[in-house]
Amino acid sequence: MLKRASSTxxxxxxxxxxxxxxxxWQMVLLMIPGVLFLLVFFYLPVLxxxxxxxxxQPYLGIMxxxxxxxxxxxxxxxxxxxxxxxxxxxxxxxVQLLLFFPVPIGLALIVDSLVSNRVRRWFQTIAYLPxxxxxxxxxxxxxxxxxxxxxxxxxxxxxxxxxxxFMTNPDTFPLLVVAQLIWKDAGWAMIIFLAALTTVDxxxxxxxxxxxxxxxxxxxxxxxPSLRTVIVLLLILRIGDILSVGFEQFILQRxxxxxxxxxVLDTFTYYAGVVGGDWSSGAAAGLAKGVxxxxxxxxxxxxxxxxxxxxxxxxxx
Amino acid sequence: xxxxxxxxxxxxxxxxxALVLGGFALVIVIPILVVISTSLASDQDIIDAGxxxxxxxxxxxxxxxxxxxGGLMGRAILVSVFVTVVGTAIAVAVTIALAYATSRxxxxxxxxxxxxxxxxxxxxxxxxxxxxxxxLGLLDSLWSLILPGALGAFNFVVxxxxxxxxxxxxxxxARIDGASDFTILRRIVMPxxxxxxxxVGLFYAVGFWNAFFNALLYLNDTSKxxxxxxxxxYVLQGKSLSADxxxxxxxxxxxxxxxxxxxxxxxxxxxxxxxxxxxxxKGVITGAVKG
Numbered sequence: 001m002l003k004r005a006s007s008t009x010x011x012x013x014x015x016x017x018x019x020x021x022x023x024x025w026q027m028v029l030l031m032i033p034g035v036l037f038l039l040v041f042f043y044l045p046v047l048x049x050x051x052x053x054x055x056x057q058p059y060l061g062i063m064x065x066x067x068x069x070x071x072x073x074x075x076x077x078x079x080x081x082x083x084x085x086x087x088x089x090x091x092x093x094x095v096q097l098l099l100f101f102p103v104p105i106g107l108a109l110i111v112d113s114l115v116s117n118r119v120r121r122w123f124q125t126i127a128y129l130p131x132x133x134x135x136x137x138x139x140x141x142x143x144x145x146x147x148x149x150x151x152x153x154x155x156x157x158x159x160x161x162x163x164x165x166f167m168t169n170p171d172t173f174p175l176l177v178v179a180q181l182i183w184k185d186a187g188w189a190m191i192i193f194l195a196a197l198t199t200v201d202x203x204x205x206x207x208x209x210x211x212x213x214x215x216x217x218x219x220x221x222x223x224x225p226s227l228r229t230v231i232v233l234l235l236i237l238r239i240g241d242i243l244s245v246g247f248e249q250f251i252l253q254r255x256x257x258x259x260x261x262x263x264v265l266d267t268f269t270y271y272a273g274v275v276g277g278d279w280s281s282g283a284a285a286g287l288a289k290g291v292x293x294x295x296x297x298x299x300x301x302x303x304x305x306x307x308x309x310x311x312x313x314x315x316x317x
Numbered sequence: 318x319x320x321x322x323x324x325x326x327x328x329x330x331x332x333x334x335a336l337v338l339g340g341f342a343l344v345i346v347i348p349i350l351v352v353i354s355t356s357l358a359s360d361q362d363i364i365d366a367g368x369x370x371x372x373x374x375x376x377x378x379x380x381x382x383x384x385x386x387g388g389l390m391g392r393a394i395l396v397s398v399f400v401t402v403v404g405t406a407i408a409v410a411v412t413i414a415l416a417y418a419t420s421r422x423x424x425x426x427x428x429x430x431x432x433x434x435x436x437x438x439x440x441x442x443x444x445x446x447x448x449x450x451x452x453l454g455l456l457d458s459l460w461s462l463i464l465p466g467a468l469g470a471f472n473f474v475v476x477x478x479x480x481x482x483x484x485x486x487x488x489x490x491a492r493i494d495g496a497s498d499f500t501i502l503r504r505i506v507m508p509x510x511x512x513x514x515x516x517v518g519l520f521y522a523v524g525f526w527n528a529f530f531n532a533l534l535y536l537n538d539t540s541k542x543x544x545x546x547x548x549x550x551y552v553l554q555g556k557s558l559s560a561d562x563x564x565x566x567x568x569x570x571x572x573x574x575x576x577x578x579x580x581x582x583x584x585x586x587x588x589x590x591x592x593x594x595x596x597x598x599k600g601v602i603t604g605a606v607k608g
Contacts, residue, residue, distance in 0.1 A: 017424075020423075020424045021424060023423075023424075024423040024424040024425075024498075026497055026498035026499055027417075027418040027421065027423040027424070027426070027498050028418070028423070028424055028425055030414040030415070030417060030418040030498070030499075030502070031414070031415055031418045031419070031425065031429050033410070033411045033414060033415070034411050034412070034414060034415030034418075034429075034433070034468055035415075035429060035432065037411060037464075037467050037468050038432050038433065038436070038468065040449070040453075040464075041446075041449065041464065041465045041467070042436050042441060043432075044449050045441035045442065045445035045446045045448075045449045046439070046441045046445070047445075048441065048444075048445030048446075048448050048449055049441065049442060049445050051444065051445065051448065062448070106337075107337075107338075107341070110334050110337055110338060111338070113334070114334075115319050119338075122342075123338050123341075123342060125594060126342045126345055126346060127341065127342065127345065128594065128597075129345065129587075129590060130345055132523050132527075132586050132589075132590060132593065133527070133583065133586060134526070134527030134528075134529060134545055134582065135527075135529065136527075136529045136545045136546075136548050136549050136553065136582070137527075137545075137548065137579065137582050137583060139553060140548060140549075140552050140553050140579055141348040141349070141352065141579070142348075143552075143553060144348065144351070144352065144369070144552075144576075144579075145347075145348045145351070149368065150369075151348075151351055151368070151369045154367050154368045154369060157367075158367060183344065183345065186341075187341075187345075202320070205320075205322070205323075206320070206322050209322035209323070209324075210322065214324070215324065215326075247530065248529055248530050251530065251533075252529075252549065252553060255554070266443070269442065269443050269444065270443055270534075273443065273444045273447075274443065274444065274447060274534065279444055279448075282443070282444045283442065283444040283445065286442030286443055286444055286445075287442060289442075290439055290440055290441070290442055291439075293439075293440070294438045294439040297438055298438060
């Protein structure tokens with residue numbers, strides 16, 4: 001699609017190259033720093049993924065390491081740690097989807113129903129803030145609040161109760177992760193729904209109210225249908241991005257919870273490759289994740305297009 | 318104002334709304350408040366409270382004095398500020414140039430645009446990135462924290478969308494008056510886009526300040542650690558900020574020292590936040606939704 005569209009516009013403005021160059025050379029100069037960046041810090045590393053097909057030795061380098069075909073992927077297939085990481089990733093993604101996804105929608109509906117603009121602004125100011133805090137800071141705040149020696153457990157101990165190991169229990173780790181995600185990003189994720197709610201035609205509500213529809217019927221028949229496109233779109237994109245569950249969040253908590261619960265595909269790549277020195281296995285896991293993730297995202301985006309949604313990659317531009 | 322057709326909410330419904338929103342806001346505010354209070358609390362306050370202080374009765378800045386008396390924290394702040402300021406300047410310049418050049422139908426515009434959009438789809442992976450940074454000789458250099466983050470695809474899309482909406486007639490008339498593309502960008506497009514450039518700059522700044530994993534990956538030299546890594550090592554992992562690193566005796570309660578480290582990581586964001594908030598809803602929603 002893209003190619004055909006671009007070639008027709010070329011023909012329309014079918015100037016010779018020299019004329020275009022004289023007209024556009026300053027624009028081309030402006031592209032150079034960005035293109036250089038992309039070549040060095042994106043496309044070169046993309047090519048560097050060939051180490052996934054090598055028995056890579058750092059002292060030999062990419063040029064002199066031996067090729068070993070798909071051996072690294074076979075090794076991954078036989079590696080139970082890799083399957084644990086994949087399972088954890090999928091479980092965490094599913095829990096995030098079930099428990100995180102509805103929260104910003106609910107918050108947006110409540111905030112939208114507020115009559116007082118002052119209360120609304122106050123709430124938004126507070127709710128957006130955590131999005132801008134680093135994961136180190138968020139995990140630290142959780143540790144100081146819920147950790148073994150944290151604020152809440154201190155209170156429990158003072159009240160003569162047993163402390164609860166929120167931060168170190170591998171069984172409840174998915175819930176902890178979702179709680180952190182909600183704390184950090186639910187308010188921020190609300191923005192998009194609030195924006196969609198402002199586009200709802202108020203006269204629809206007025207007409208429905210005049211016809212005797214109560215609060216809940218209006219919510220069900222007007223508000224939710226008008227959010228449907230945004231919800232479907234975000235849902236599809238989230239499913240397309242399912243292999244990325246967040247990286248820093250897990251690397252920061254892997255020590256305290258243990259790799260059994262906190263190892264995800266990204267941390268597996270890091271620990272196997274950079275920390276463990278098995279560069280090729282790490283790169284193979286990273287490449288597999290990248291390729292599957294790209295396919296899922298592309299598929300999700302095509303699905304969004306087919307449903308008539310704009311998606312993230314647009315055809316026109 | 319409540320529209321006339323809207324019925325007055327029942328008290329029960331009101332209460333639930335207040336409980337949900339109030340609870341959510343409190344859960345966000347209280348941990349931050351406790352951290353700030355504890356960092357300002359005196360030793361006696363901390364001992365009386367058994368660890369954490371909700372409101373310091375004898376506020377003191379001793380923890381901060383101790384923290385800054387040794388080289389550790391001061392150096393980390395310098396590193397973080399350097400990375401944030403230089404990184405943001407470079408990233409904003411690169412992004413503006415690329416976004417403007419691809420916002421008009423010009424030579425090489427479309428292939429370059431596709432080059433950027435492909436980065437949204439695929440990530441090259443940690444290990445190849447590490448190998449490239451190593452090959453470039455950037456390991457243990459602060460440039461390894463700056464250069465790989467010099468172009469964010471999301472910020473690029475926001476800026477480019479905004480630039481595309483600058484009316485073509487405006488640029489055309491400037492061109493007829495003899496303005497070059499550089500002049501048009503500097504004198505017309507950038508002044509028109511001040512707000513959205515500010516948003517993008519703030520997003521980059523927050524990103525550079527918050528970056529943690531890059532430093533973990535690329536820097537072995539502890540004297541180059543930014544604030545986030547200090548926060549992780551001395552607070553999250555609980556390594557003690559011992560006297561030899563700080564050089565002051567007697568040390569205040571470790572609790573207040575640790576909380577002071579947290580506050581140092583927190584403060585720049587809280588200071589930037591009002592500016593961010595003024596612009597981001599406008600800038601980001603117009604950028605992202607109109608796509």
